[in-house]
Amino acid sequence: MKAIRKITIGLVATTLLIVGCGDKTKAASAGDAEALKVVTEESLGLRKTDIYTEAGTAAEKTEYRTAAAGGSLKIKRAFQDAPPMIPHDTDGMLPIKIGDNQCTGCHMPDVAEYMDPKPTPIPVSHFTDFRPKHGVVDGIFKKAVDNYKNEVAIKETEKLQGSRFNCTLCHAPQSQGNLAVENTFEAKFTSKDGASKSSWAGTTLTDSLDTIKGESFVTDENIANKDSAAGYLNEH
Numbered sequence: 610m611k612a613i614r615k616i617t618i619g620l621v622a623t624t625l626l627i628v629g630c631g632d633k634t635k636a637a638s639a640g641d642a643e644a645l646k647v648v649t650e651e652s653l654g655l656r657k658t659d660i661y662t663e664a665g666t667a668a669e670k671t672e673y674r675t676a677a678a679g680g681s682l683k684i685k686r687a688f689q690d691a692p693p694m695i696p697h698d699t700d701g702m703l704p705i706k707i708g709d710n711q712c713t714g715c716h717m718p719d720v721a722e723y724m725d726p727k728p729t730p731i732p733v734s735h736f737t738d739f740r741p742k743h744g745v746v747d748g749i750f751k752k753a754v755d756n757y758k759n760e761v762a763i764k765e766t767e768k769l770q771g772s773r774f775n776c777t778l779c780h781a782p783q784s785q786g787n788l789a790v791e792n793t794f795e796a797k798f799t800s801k802d803g804a805s806k807s808s809w810a811g812t813t814l815t816d817s818l819d820t821i822k823g824e825s826f827v828t829d830e831n832i833a834n835k836d837s838a839a840g841y842l843n844e845h
């Protein structure tokens with residue numbers, strides 16, 4: 610009973626407040642209209658079916674492309690140096706296993722070269738080793754790079770790197786249509802053929818990763834850190 614009386618008093622107070630405001634200026638009454646605008650539950654979210662039942666509610670069907678490798682049309686890259694989407698059917702190729710990677714069977718550069726139509730060869734970045742080789746010397750752990758100096762380990766090799774073996778970690782087939790929300794993102798490609806080709810090779814690949822060389826935010830002074838009130842390490 611007590612609670613109901615409290616609510617009633619609250620309502621009266623609110624009504625007085627609204628009436629009071631409405632009387633004052635025109636601007637205030639426009640504000641009231643704004644406050645009364647109703648947002649229905651149905652208008653919220655992307656779901657277009659009854660939100661109180663799951664019956665008849667199902668996600669749109671995933672529809673991967675069905676054209677076989679060699680008969681598909683490449684998909685425009687999402688942005689400069691984005692991993693390209695797989696444009697062809699991958700039926701029977703997945704999951705990739707240590708002894709069964711069909712992707713490499715067509716996309717390794719020395720194979721792709723002789724195929725028609727030509728599969729895009731696996732790029733140089735996938736043959737580059739970015740992992741520093743730390744080790745133990747005379748029982749003491751020794752780092753291969755000096756992180757205080759922002760050193761990086763970049764080594765071009767002839768071998769497809771293990772980190773790139775599982776292609777579908779980064780390259781995925783694309784489902785067609787049935788988008789809940791249309792993607793309006795437009796890429797600004799920095800190289801002329803950026804929509805169809807990666808630019809990560811040679812110095813473009815290494816320079817952008819080496820934060821010390823060329824245009825860098827980290828200066829030698831930053832590394833020396835001699836102004837630091839906390840002192841600095843002589844070693845570095």
Ligand code: HEC
Pocket residue numbers: 677678679680681682683684693694695696697699702703711712713714715716726727728729776777780805
């Ligand atoms: C039978 C040979 C073959 C196999 C196996 C194959 N591909 Fe392809 N792939 C192609 C060809 C050829 C193209 C070029 C488009 C076309 O002609 O269908 C292509 C295109 C691509 C592209 C788009 C490249 C670009 O420049 O846009 C990606 C990514 C790709 N394949 C990844 C894969 C992955 C990942 C696998 C393993 C799951 C795989 N492919 C297996 C032949 C193959």
Ligand code: HEC
Pocket residue numbers: 690691692693712713716729730731732733734735772773774775776777778779780805806807808809
């Ligand atoms: C760790 C993520 C990753 C993995 C794993 C990976 N890729 Fe890529 N791939 C990329 C990215 C990012 C690019 C674009 C930038 C570049 O060239 O490195 C790319 C580019 C490519 C291209 C286009 C090259 C060009 O010249 O335009 C092909 C073809 C390709 N990858 C095939 C493969 C295949 C086949 C595998 C498996 C053996 C694989 N990738 C594994 C991330 C990956």
